[in-house]
Amino acid sequence: MTILKTTNLKKRFGNVIALNGVDLEVNRGEVYGFIGPNGAGKTTTIRILLGILQPDEGKATVFGKDAWQDAVEIHKKIAYVPGEVNLWPNLSGGEVIDFFVKLRGSNNKNHRKELIEKFDLDPSKKCRSYSKGNRQKVALVAAFAAEADLYILDEPSSGLDPLMEKAFQECVMDIKKAGKSIFLSSHILSEVEKLCDKVSIIRKGKIIEAGTLDELRHLTRTIIRLKTKEEIPALDEVKGVYDIKKTNNNTYTFQVDTDNIGDIVKYFSQSGILKLESTPPKLENLFMHHYKKNGGVS
Amino acid sequence: MFGLKFNQTGKLIRFIIRRDRIRIIIWLLVLTTITLIIAPAYTELFPTEKERLVMAETVQNPAMIAMLGPVYGLDNYTIGVMFGSQMLLFTAIAVAVMNIFLVTRHTREDEENGRIEIIRSLPVGRLSNVTSTTIVAIGVNILLSLIIGIGLWALRIESMGIEGSLLYGAALGVTGIFFSTVTVFLVQLSENTRGTIGFSFFILGFAYLIRALGDVGNKTLSLFSPLGWIVRTQVYANNYWWPVILTAGVAFIIIAAAFYLNSIRDLEAGFIPARSGRKTASIFLKNPLGLGLRLQRTAIISWLVGIFVLGASYGSVLGDINSFIETNEMYRKLIIVGEGFSLTDQFITTIMSVIAIFSAIPSLLMLLKLKKEEKKNRAEQLLARSVSRNRLLASFLIIAIIMSFISLSLASVGMWSAEISVMEEPVSFITIFKAGIVYLPAIWIMIGLATLFLGVYSWATGLTWLYLVYSFFVVYLGKLLQLPQWMGKLSPFGNIPQLPVEDMNWAIILILTIIALFLIASGFAGYNRRDINVTKDSFYLSFLFKKNKN
Numbered sequence: 001m002t003i004l005k006t007t008n009l010k011k012r013f014g015n016v017i018a019l020n021g022v023d024l025e026v027n028r029g030e031v032y033g034f035i036g037p038n039g040a041g042k043t044t045t046i047r048i049l050l051g052i053l054q055p056d057e058g059k060a061t062v063f064g065k066d067a068w069q070d071a072v073e074i075h076k077k078i079a080y081v082p083g084e085v086n087l088w089p090n091l092s093g094g095e096v097i098d099f100f101v102k103l104r105g106s107n108n109k110n111h112r113k114e115l116i117e118k119f120d121l122d123p124s125k126k127c128r129s130y131s132k133g134n135r136q137k138v139a140l141v142a143a144f145a146a147e148a149d150l151y152i153l154d155e156p157s158s159g160l161d162p163l164m165e166k167a168f169q170e171c172v173m174d175i176k177k178a179g180k181s182i183f184l185s186s187h188i189l190s191e192v193e194k195l196c197d198k199v200s201i202i203r204k205g206k207i208i209e210a211g212t213l214d215e216l217r218h219l220t221r222t223i224i225r226l227k228t229k230e231e232i233p234a235l236d237e238v239k240g241v242y243d244i245k246k247t248n249n250n251t252y253t254f255q256v257d258t259d260n261i262g263d264i265v266k267y268f269s270q271s272g273i274l275k276l277e278s279t280p281p282k283l284e285n286l287f288m289h290h291y292k293k294n295g296g297v298s
Numbered sequence: 299m300f301g302l303k304f305n306q307t308g309k310l311i312r313f314i315i316r317r318d319r320i321r322i323i324i325w326l327l328v329l330t331t332i333t334l335i336i337a338p339a340y341t342e343l344f345p346t347e348k349e350r351l352v353m354a355e356t357v358q359n360p361a362m363i364a365m366l367g368p369v370y371g372l373d374n375y376t377i378g379v380m381f382g383s384q385m386l387l388f389t390a391i392a393v394a395v396m397n398i399f400l401v402t403r404h405t406r407e408d409e410e411n412g413r414i415e416i417i418r419s420l421p422v423g424r425l426s427n428v429t430s431t432t433i434v435a436i437g438v439n440i441l442l443s444l445i446i447g448i449g450l451w452a453l454r455i456e457s458m459g460i461e462g463s464l465l466y467g468a469a470l471g472v473t474g475i476f477f478s479t480v481t482v483f484l485v486q487l488s489e490n491t492r493g494t495i496g497f498s499f500f501i502l503g504f505a506y507l508i509r510a511l512g513d514v515g516n517k518t519l520s521l522f523s524p525l526g527w528i529v530r531t532q533v534y535a536n537n538y539w540w541p542v543i544l545t546a547g548v549a550f551i552i553i554a555a556a557f558y559l560n561s562i563r564d565l566e567a568g569f570i571p572a573r574s575g576r577k578t579a580s581i582f583l584k585n586p587l588g589l590g591l592r593l594q595r596t597a598i599i600s601w602l603v604g605i606f607v608l609g610a611s612y613g614s615v616l617g618d619i620n621s622f623i624e625t626n627e628m629y630r631k632l633i634i635v636g637e638g639f640s641l642t643d644q645f646i647t648t649i650m651s652v653i654a655i656f657s658a659i660p661s662l663l664m665l666l667k668l669k670k671e672e673k674k675n676r677a678e679q680l681l682a683r684s685v686s687r688n689r690l691l692a693s694f695l696i697i698a699i700i701m702s703f704i705s706l707s708l709a710s711v712g713m714w715s716a717e718i719s720v721m722e723e724p725v726s727f728i729t730i731f732k733a734g735i736v737y738l739p740a741i742w743i744m745i746g747l748a749t750l751f752l753g754v755y756s757w758a759t760g761l762t763w764l765y766l767v768y769s770f771f772v773v774y775l776g777k778l779l780q781l782p783q784w785m786g787k788l789s790p791f792g793n794i795p796q797l798p799v800e801d802m803n804w805a806i807i808l809i810l811t812i813i814a815l816f817l818i819a820s821g822f823a824g825y826n827r828r829d830i831n832v833t834k835d836s837f838y839l840s841f842l843f844k845k846n847k848n
Contacts, residue, residue, distance in 0.1 A: 053565060082415055085416075086411040088317060102309060
């Protein structure tokens with residue numbers, strides 16, 4: 001069942017084209033990663049999904065309803081954490097959390113308490129004295145305390161320390177287990193890799209790649225580190241081998257296309273393997289791979 | 299779907315009241331207290347008809363009309379009429395200022411800081427925030443109208459009946475509502491808080507200016523200003539209600555337009571887009587001084603234009619004063635007390651004290667900008683580089699001091715350039731310039747005080763503003779209210795020799811300058827010693843912590 005769908009979203013701000021045809025589809029129970037560099041259009045897309053920006057062209061639907069027209073209805077079942085959390089300086093964190101929860105209408109005191117403990121937040125402090133990470137925690141507690149069907153998180157862990165990042169990931173897994181959907185925008189690739197079932201990569205307002213992580217890994221190369229008894233003859237002529245770096249003692253580092261990996265292993269094993277190390281494709285490589293393909297890293 | 303645009307407005311109203319309960323109460327208390335203290339003061343100052351008639355002649359001076367609004371009810375110049383015609387306009391302006399801040403705080407400021415974004419991600423209507431802010435503003439203004447209206451009536455002053463008192467309150471409240479709707483409208487145009495407040499104050503100032511010009515000259519001009527409408531209520535004399543209804547009607551149209559614009563615009567956008575900036579820094583932006591100037595460029599230019607216009611508008615009434623004297627022999631006898639000095643000269647001395655107090659505002663703003671930089675954790679970015687504290691503070695101080703000189707000079711130039719075209723025998727530029735520039739040490743003392751607070755008790759910088767407001771009351775309104783002289787002497791502005799009527803007194807100038815230097819030096823000493831970026835809370839916390847340790 002489709003929870004969230006956009007077709008050909010376009011949005012300009014004056015002369016700047018922020019989105020140039022964005023298509024997304026998130027199904028029920030999915031954790032959907034939305035990655036891209038700063039300024040690629042992640043936040044603009046999210047704001048259109050929230051019905052606070054109106055697209056110039058295209059359509060965004062959430063729960064089958066129009067994101068702009070039916071914003072209020074949709075928001076009853078959405079929880080959102082913005083990338084940059086600014087709160088009212090003269091209110092305490094606890095007050096802000098309660099206010100957000102009240103605006104939604106639901107109220108689960110136990111869950112709130114549990115989350116505050118989990119994120120190690122002092123709810124009696126005034127928001128003005130919170131650090132960036134602590135303000136982020138307030139927004140996260142308010143979001144996770146809500147019983148929503150879709151969680152939209154815009155770079156939610158950017159201000160958190162590793163311990164809190166773990167707490168955050170646990171919360172995401174809990175939600176996933178409960179069959180809820182999550183739309184997670186990030187540029188922290190390891191996080192997306194750990195949590196997401198599907199990924200879309202956005203660049204300059206366009207989706208340049210989308211699919212499950214496994215599907216996307218086909219597009220990238222495995223890194224092989226190798227030491228052999230004898231020199232491997234004519235390695236650079238083998239199909240699917242790239243970026244060969246050879247040091248003395250017959251030690252090689254190179255990349256291989258995942259599709260051709262069988263043939264390549266067969267080929268260099270003839271030279272007598274002393275040591276073999278292979279690194280699976282990381283999202284980092286995937287990311288860089290795409291940027292290089294499209295005319296260098298911006 | 300229409301109803302959903304306003305979803306949860308009620309909860310937001312309660313939230314705004316919760317956030318601002320103290321702020322709103324303070325505003326209401328201050329406005330009410332001042333009004334309710336001043337009204338009985340009139341009965342003590344002008345107990346008999348004779349004294350009131352003297353005042354009646356004084357307020358017919360065009361400068362007074364330009365300042366306070368048209369005179370009315372002269373055939374029966376009661377305490378009520380005096381109070382109404384002299385207090386209504388200034389109190390209304392104070393109410394307008396309150397509304398501008400109240401509305402901006404809950405609309406553009408929250409939007410700019412991304413708080414509206416979070417609220418809008420919840421099941422809250424597109425227009426809920428702007429609606430709840432408007433409702434709170436209207437509610438506060440109605441409350442103010444009733445408290446002041448009933449309060450004035452409850453004073454049981456003979457000429458201040460129930461209808462006039464309620465009208466006085468209503469005129470204040472409706473001005474407040476008007477400027478709250480103007481602000482809501484301007485929020486739709488400007489992309490940021492500063493722009494919104496700047497635009498709003500410009501409209502307020504413009505309304506005051508065309509009313510002043512209209513009331514002195516062409517009366518029709520005043521009818522284009524909401525402030526021109528409300529002074530035509532003729533409170534406690536004829537009690538006209540049409541200006542209140544007219545103002546409310548126009549406010550309704552403005553708010554409807556604002557709501558429409560709000561419903562069609564993107565969040566965090568404005569209809570007047572912000573210009574894009576330079577790609578590289580200019581050669582001036584290479585040290586803290588350059589930064590201070592660059593950050594405040596627009597503010598500096600606007601203030602200088604404003605001060606020039608202020609000087610020019612006072613200068614333009616100088617001509618009317620002379621023609622007025624020619625036709626009114628009695629007035630001439632009443633006002634001219636010093637031998638050998640023209641009315642014009644005496645007018646200049648009074649006006650210069652006001653201009654000098656206004657000229658202190660930009661200087662203080664420019665200096666106290668540093669506190670804001672500190673609060674926003676930007677000062678530490680400079681201090682973390684090779685910028686000493688002395689250099690940082692000195693950079694902002696220099697801007698303030700230069701600003702004080704330019705402000706007073708420009709005000710003098712403004713007054714002179716207007717005066718020269720309307721007067722048959724214009725006052726020489728050097729006379730006007732001396733009358734203005736002599737106030738420099740007074741402004742320096744204000745700057746020194748601000749430096750001291752900035753350096754030692756940075757949370758207390760607001761007291762500088764309080765002192766400036768005090769100075770305005772005792773130096774300017776002190777004459778009207780006949781306050782004791784020592785109250786004036788407590789302000790640096792009350793100690794400056796009033797050129798050209800009084801003689802130059804170099805000793806006082808020297809003493810004031812030395813005091814200013816001493817304040818500045820103490821400020822520097824403190825700024826070098828104290829912690830940067832310490833909020834009051836953590837200051838107390840560290841104090842507690844130390845105590846526990848011992």
